[in-house]
Amino acid sequence: MGCGGCGAVLDAQHPDHQIIARYEARQTATPRIPLGARGALKGETWEVIGYLVRRTEISGESYTWFEHLLYNPTAGFRWLVESAGHWTLSKSAAAVPSAPAGLEIDYLGEHYKHFQTAQAEIAYVVGELPWRARAGEKVTVEDYVRPPLVLTCEQNENERTWSIGEYVEGDTVWDAFRLTGAPPERTSVGPAQPSPYRPHSRRMLMLLATFVGLAVLIHLLFSVAAQRRLVLDQVWEYHPRVASTTSVETDPFTLTGRTSNLMVEISTTLAQNWAYFTVTLVNEDTGASRTFGREVQYYFGRDSDGAWTEGAPWDRAYLPAVPSGRYTLLVEPESPTPVNYRVRLTRDVPRALWVWLAIVFLLLPPLWFWWRQWRFEQRRWEESDHAMTRSSSSSDDD
Amino acid sequence: MSRAITCPSCGAPVTFASAQSLLAVCSYCRATLIRRDLDVEQIGTMAALLEDATPLQLGAEGVWQHVHFAVVGRVQVRWDEGQWNEWYCLFDDGRGGWLGDAAGEFTISFETSVAEPLPSWERLTVGTRLTLGGVTYEVTDRREAEVVAGEGELPFRLEGGYEIAAADLRTTTARFATLDYSQDPPRLYTGEVVELAALTMRNLREVEGWR
Numbered sequence: 001m002g003c004g005g006c007g008a009v010l011d012a013q014h015p016d017h018q019i020i021a022r023y024e025a026r027q028t029a030t031p032r033i034p035l036g037a038r039g040a041l042k043g044e045t046w047e048v049i050g051y052l053v054r055r056t057e058i059s060g061e062s063y064t065w066f067e068h069l070l071y072n073p074t075a076g077f078r079w080l081v082e083s084a085g086h087w088t089l090s091k092s093a094a095a096v097p098s099a100p101a102g103l104e105i106d107y108l109g110e111h112y113k114h115f116q117t118a119q120a121e122i123a124y125v126v127g128e129l130p131w132r133a134r135a136g137e138k139v140t141v142e143d144y145v146r147p148p149l150v151l152t153c154e155q156n157e158n159e160r161t162w163s164i165g166e167y168v169e170g171d172t173v174w175d176a177f178r179l180t181g182a183p184p185e186r187t188s189v190g191p192a193q194p195s196p197y198r199p200h201s202r203r204m205l206m207l208l209a210t211f212v213g214l215a216v217l218i219h220l221l222f223s224v225a226a227q228r229r230l231v232l233d234q235v236w237e238y239h240p241r242v243a244s245t246t247s248v249e250t251d252p253f254t255l256t257g258r259t260s261n262l263m264v265e266i267s268t269t270l271a272q273n274w275a276y277f278t279v280t281l282v283n284e285d286t287g288a289s290r291t292f293g294r295e296v297q298y299y300f301g302r303d304s305d306g307a308w309t310e311g312a313p314w315d316r317a318y319l320p321a322v323p324s325g326r327y328t329l330l331v332e333p334e335s336p337t338p339v340n341y342r343v344r345l346t347r348d349v350p351r352a353l354w355v356w357l358a359i360v361f362l363l364l365p366p367l368w369f370w371w372r373q374w375r376f377e378q379r380r381w382e383e384s385d386h387a388m389t390r391s392s393s394s395s396d397d398d
Numbered sequence: 399m400s401r402a403i404t405c406p407s408c409g410a411p412v413t414f415a416s417a418q419s420l421l422a423v424c425s426y427c428r429a430t431l432i433r434r435d436l437d438v439e440q441i442g443t444m445a446a447l448l449e450d451a452t453p454l455q456l457g458a459e460g461v462w463q464h465v466h467f468a469v470v471g472r473v474q475v476r477w478d479e480g481q482w483n484e485w486y487c488l489f490d491d492g493r494g495g496w497l498g499d500a501a502g503e504f505t506i507s508f509e510t511s512v513a514e515p516l517p518s519w520e521r522l523t524v525g526t527r528l529t530l531g532g533v534t535y536e537v538t539d540r541r542e543a544e545v546v547a548g549e550g551e552l553p554f555r556l557e558g559g560y561e562i563a564a565a566d567l568r569t570t571t572a573r574f575a576t577l578d579y580s581q582d583p584p585r586l587y588t589g590e591v592v593e594l595a596a597l598t599m600r601n602l603r604e605v606e607g608w609r
Contacts, residue, residue: 073453073605076502092503094591095572096536159539162522373486
């Protein structure tokens with residue numbers, strides 16, 4: 001036992017309570033939870049009987065954490081550990097983990113990932129411990145995590161002990177022991193802190209799959225119902241110096257059915273040249289018209305890299321939302337060379353574009369979610385021996 | 399099975415609850431009694447137990463793997479950095495087993511024999527892997543200790559101050575074994591790590607300040 005008043009450590013096993021060590025006698029540390037306090041955690045009542053301050057140095061920086069020894073006569077001992085505002089409740093492991101395979105270890109059939117290995121020493125001890133603890137005593141501490149669980153190995157030359165801990169919210173600790181004020185602010189992400197995203201990850205995937213499936217289904221239904229009707233198929237010749245060929249008009253044709261798109265295909269006999277088609281669709285009933293231009297160019301050749309082509313002798317465009325009615329088409333070609341061309345109009349052609357757009361749109365929320373999840377894990381692992389990236393700004397907390 | 403006798407030292411009643419028990423400590427005068435065919439013989443006086451915070455006591459009862467047991471004896475052991483108890487338990491299926499009680503960690507084990515030869519004490523180190531009875535164990539603890547005292551009835555002779563050497567072994571599935579080197583040949587006990595709460599214990603000791 002350690003005496004809170006003077007820092008002496010008494011050996012409680014011997015009847016004369018002989019002082020076995022005295023250290024940091026001037027330093028007093030006040031436990032976050034006072035010795036003697038009782039609280040209910042995980043269905044048991046615990047009394048704080050001992051308190052340790054432990055310290056480690058990682059790349060020149062000193063880290064301190066605080067361990068409260070809890071006791072219940074029938075349930076035994078637990079450690080309630082606070083590090084940077086993150087709490088874990090741990091007990092000695094009933095089984096031995098398997099030998100580490102790379103950076104993973106198995107405990108009772110579950111994988112744990114190596115988080116950190118550090119040399120830890122006892123900086124301060126007060127209260128009662130079932131074994132001797134001496135200030136300055138050093139052990140190697142290895143942490144393996146599987147949030148919310150953490151498997152810890154402490155070893156020195158003589159022994160190796162494993163303990164298994166579970167993350168506890170600071171508020172839960174504060175409520176359990178009816179402490180005043182607020183629990184210490186937590187910094188970054190704790191090694192065993194459960195991800196708020198992970199439990200929803202699967203549902204996110206399910207939702208995405210459902211909506212993508214729905215979008216594809218809707219597309220298929222529209223495809224089945226689509227008319228895909230060829231309403232015009234006409235061939236003209238263009239000659240740059242023949243005025244009558246610079247503007248041609250079709251006979252009226254009828255578009256039926258619901259307001260839907262119109263596919264405009266122009267195929268030409270162009271080679272090593274270009275043509276520009278100004279196309280106007282005129283509604284004979286209302287006089288409304290829509291004009292658009294299409295450029296067709298086709299070049300090919302052979303160079304040191306082999307054969308090449310650029311462009312194509314044909315073009316395809318879609319006019320969206322064309323109401324039913326009687327229409328004529330006005331075509332005004334322009335080209336430096338004579339060209340034969342064919343214009344085909346197809347009414348109501350299903351387009352996969354909309355499905356792709358829907359998928360991109362549907363992906364946005366899950367991508368944001370997954371990014372947040374990744375960032376959370378990245379911040380957890382930043383504190384470990386295995387940082388996911390070396391980020392220079394680790395200050396964005398939330 | 400239970401057999402009541404009179405303590406030859408003080409005349410108080412002493413019970414041998416099990417035919418397997420060899421030794422009993424008189425709860426009044428601490429006389430250490432050895433069972434003979436028809437009578438008992440006092441071989442000495444048992445040293446006093448050290449006070450500890452164990453929740454167990456003689457007369458406590460529990461259930462393990464659907465078999466009821468009663469706590470009838472205790473060996474208290476001390477080592478450099480602490481102390482622990484081995485409670486001798488009589489199970490209703492006739493077996494005598496041990497409920498280990500070390501700093502709030504509890505185990506149940508029974509003496510077992512295996513085909514494999516047991517390793518020598520010198521060869522055992524923490525972390526050593528051993529296969530015993532087809533089960534692979536890892537040595538998690540190896541310590542030399544000293545018997546403080548015993549109470550109740552026990553299956554072997556015991557006296558305070560006796561030096562023992564024992565190693566604890568565990569598996570990846572929470573099975574447990576102890577190798578006891580205090581006699582030659584060493585003895586092997588196998589069982590499992592348990593939670594006291596899972597043993598539905600009755601008649602536990604009242605620990606001051608706890609109910």
